[in-house]
Amino acid sequence: MHFRGRTWPFLQILMVFLLAASPAQAEQDYIPLRSGPSEAFPVIAEITPDLKVRAIKRRGSWFLLTDERKQGWLHADQLYRITSLGSDQQSLLMNISRPGKTRLEAGFSSENEVFAGVSAFFRDYRLYGRYTHASTGSSGWSLAEAGLIRTFARMGDSFSFNWSAGLGAGQDEDGNRHWHTEKDTIVPVASVSADAVWHAEQRFEIGVRTSWQLAITEERQNYPAVSLFWNLRL
Template sequence: MLGLGKHPSAACSCKLLIITLLQLFCVQVSLAQNDRILLRNGPGSAFSVVFEVPANHDLKPIRLQGEWLLLGNERKQGWAHRSDIPQSSHVSESQLWLIQQDPVVSQWSLQLGGSSQNAVNVALTHPWKQRTLAFRAQRRASGEAAWQSLSLALETDLKHFNQDHSVRAGASLGVGINEEGSSHWSDDQKMLTTGLIGLNLDWHSQLNKQLSMIIRLSTEQSFSGNSANHNEASLIWNLKI
């Protein structure tokens, strides 16, 4: 009877031992996960993970956007949430403090430039749901070749090569006005208002925190008139305001 009475106690001890081992295992897994940083290709959890690096990997804080921090070195770059950066990383509180003390730059940007069609480009852009909305205007006012257009574009980042260079693509809808005597959208050179659809591919080169240079390749198709598409290359200066 005494021998049988010991079995429940032994079973409880085994259960406690198993539970303790499982807890230790979970703690070790959690610590191992916390010793790594997931770098995403944009400031948000919806962006995909591009790099997974050890916490002690040499990464420098570049920019802070809300609670998301852009980290990088000469080979890797990506965004991580501040709460996901372990204390064992090389990112110090003093570095974060210095970034936070930088002058706040507006998310609005003003774009000015010219195109291969001798047109002046003006645009106002603002981030929207992890993409960018752009209100664009173009005008060529050289005699009989005068025309103008207004469009709304949605742009998205395709690839970041490093902290200063990236590629962005955009699609636009708008309206174009072909002035009397111009054959831009009308073969008979009549006054014409037409709908437009366009695509563009941009190379962004960041010059400093507020100014970047954009080389744009674009094509635009009209819905009426001669329905011709127009291809052009543009050099644009992008200034955060």
């Protein structure tokens, strides 16, 4: 092949540019895998998007990936970067990492109460069931209730405000006079409350509740309380 005198220098310059540009084109995308399921854990491995890997464990929204030689944790939001997984597998993993609609609740109140409950979505509301127990020395009292929770305001993605109303049955134990009843007598109780909830993480919420309980007896005793509680989204 013959080049004329003017063409050859031009080709030389072009080749230099192409060679200089080639490293940038070959720059590889590396996906970091961590030693534990959190951004705070250090990176212990890096993989390329086309490396064939499989997810062997899930903890919350994190997946433990392995290529049979090394392994590390990757958040579900980063799964799309692994092209070898395929879109169907990515969708499956994304779906199973999402929290469900059931919440478990636990907390304690200013009235020496400890409570635990469960709630689940029902249309725009959440149905809840809650058991409250207070132990005061050698006696105590309890309350089992069920009702509805409704979110009436939100502040960004981090805070929400709820009200709830429920009906239940209260009982004094071992001579306690909390509900002003005779021994083993069950008292119908109505309760209303307002919650301020901080959505700490995808599956975890912490809230403050002001509640007011009314024993539906002749004495119409009422019991205000302030509670600290936490919700676990299953």
